[in-house]
Amino acid sequence: MKDIFEQGKKLPLMQEFYSIQGEGFHAGKAAYFIRIGGCDIGCRWCDTKISWNADIYPLASTDSIIENAFNSEAKSIVVTGGQHFSYDLTYLSKKAKEKKLQTFIETSGAYPVTGEWDWICVSPKIQKPPLPDLYEKADELKIIIFNDEDFNWAEEASKHINKNCKLYLQPEWSKRIENTPKIVEYIKKNPKWNLSVQLHKYLHIP
Numbered sequence: 001m002k003d004i005f006e007q008g009k010k011l012p013l014m015q016e017f018y019s020i021q022g023e024g025f026h027a028g029k030a031a032y033f034i035r036i037g038g039c040d041i042g043c044r045w046c047d048t049k050i051s052w053n054a055d056i057y058p059l060a061s062t063d064s065i066i067e068n069a070f071n072s073e074a075k076s077i078v079v080t081g082g083q084h085f086s087y088d089l090t091y092l093s094k095k096a097k098e099k100k101l102q103t104f105i106e107t108s109g110a111y112p113v114t115g116e117w118d119w120i121c122v123s124p125k126i127q128k129p130p131l132p133d134l135y136e137k138a139d140e141l142k143i144i145i146f147n148d149e150d151f152n153w154a155e156e157a158s159k160h161i162n163k164n165c166k167l168y169l170q171p172e173w174s175k176r177i178e179n180t181p182k183i184v185e186y187i188k189k190n191p192k193w194n195l196s197v198q199l200h201k202y203l204h205i206p
């Protein structure tokens, strides 16, 4: 019999908080954020390197996480990481649905989807590209622009998505001063893309 961890009834919780989505299609909307620890991808510009080692985060009850989200007055959860799909999120999404919470998730796409999601944002990483069906399931494709080669990576990734998927280019935060003007010019020439900025960082909110 599967243990409680494998069933997704406990997860290595890094952070949970009620805030405003700062990025992408849902920017500006209130949501309850659930950040799960553990990532094996190793992006050099990662702004959450402290998420990489799941062992340093206590296993939290998934029921409690969803109860906290429900009690926060949030109408939606945003699950982020880390690589949360290295865990089975079927139970978490089921409990969120029982509470009538919308389920949004941000993923690199490198692991198979588990659970039911109202919105899947795929932010692919060149070191470990998404699985093919993640491109098909993506509601939103968000490419982080760190250097000029990332524009080519964005175009390559956009060849695989479904026709309804929204496309975003987002400057990596430490390079925002030099890269945002380049992204703006790129989008003016390639208007299928939209600009995403990390509003929460500009506004100093979590």
Ligand code: SF4
Binding pocket: 039, 040, 041, 042, 043, 045, 046, 047, 048, 049, 051, 081, 082, 083, 108, 125
């Ligand atoms: Fe960081 Fe996300 Fe890259 Fe993992 S996939 S290293 S959490 S940016």
